[in-house]
Amino acid sequence: MKRILFCTLTLLCVLCASGQEQQRQRRPRYVIPTDAPILIKQADGSVVINTSALCKDVRGYRDMTPVEITIAKGKVTKVEALRNNETPKYMDMVKPLLDKWNGKKVKDAQAAKVDAVTGATFTSKAVIENVRQGLKYYQEKK
Numbered sequence: 001m002k003r004i005l006f007c008t009l010t011l012l013c014v015l016c017a018s019g020q021e022q023q024r025q026r027r028p029r030y031v032i033p034t035d036a037p038i039l040i041k042q043a044d045g046s047v048v049i050n051t052s053a054l055c056k057d058v059r060g061y062r063d064m065t066p067v068e069i070t071i072a073k074g075k076v077t078k079v080e081a082l083r084n085n086e087t088p089k090y091m092d093m094v095k096p097l098l099d100k101w102n103g104k105k106v107k108d109a110q111a112a113k114v115d116a117v118t119g120a121t122f123t124s125k126a127v128i129e130n131v132r133q134g135l136k137y138y139q140e141k142k
Contacts, residue, residue, distance in 0.1 A: 029063070029085050030083055030084070030085050032052055032063065032064050032066060032082075032083070032084065032085070033052060034052050034053045034056050034064075035053060036050050036052045036053055037050065037053075038050055038051075038053055038054050038137060039137070039138070039141055044072070045072065045073075046070055046071060046072035046077065047070070047071045047072075047138065047142075048068055048069070048070050048071075049068065049069040049070075049071070049134040049135075049137060049138050050066065050068050050082070050134075051066045051067050051068075051069070051082075051130040051131075051133060051134045052064070052066040052082065054130075054133055054134060054137055055129065055130045055133050055134075058126050058129045058130055058133070059122075059126055060084070060086050060122050060123040060125075060126035060127070061086060061087070061090065061120075061122040061123050062084075062085045062086050062087065063084060063085035063086070064084060064085075064126075065081065065084050065086060065123060065126040065127050065130060066081075066082040066084065066130060067079055067080060067081055067082060067098070067127060067130045067131060067134065068080045068082055069101075069131060069134045069135065069138070071106060071138060074105055074106055075103060075104060075105055075106070076101045076102055076103070076104050076105075076106060076109045076135070077102065077103075078102060079098040079099075079101050079102065079131055080098065081094070081095065081098060081127065086123050090119070090120040090123045091120075091123065093117050093119055093120040093123075093124075094117055094120050094123050094124045094127055096117075097114060097117060097124055097127060097128070098127070100112060100114045101114075101131060101135075106135055106138060106139060107139070109131075109135055110132065110135045110136065110139065114128050114131075116128065
């Protein structure tokens with residue numbers, strides 16, 4: 001009886017240890033291209049700002065958090081998160097932030113006080129900084 005119990009416990013330990021090894025494996029890191037053009041003029045007259053190259057030093061929890069900012073007729077029409085290495089769960093928490101600038105004039109959007117999301121503080125602060133730097137760049141280059 002003791003031998004059966006010992007074998008069962010040993011088997012359980014081995015299974016648990018192999019399960020933990022699988023959990024520790026992380027998804028491969030995505031290499032964020034930093035050579036993309038920063039400002040792209042669209043055929044409809046709108047402008048798209050890509051912060052991948054502009055905000056190389058701005059980091060979220062795991063890495064860069066680049067965004068694309070679309071501006072038409074002097075107003076922000078869309079802010080979209082680009083592919084990044086942040087944990088999807090935390091990026092989902094930050095996504096409602098992206099609408100905070102929509103419909104605002106660029107100058108007003110720059111001055112907007114946007115709070116970081118509790119629970120995804122590093123990621124949301126990085127996204128906010130990407131938007132600020134992207135709008136600043138637009139103001140300087142327009």
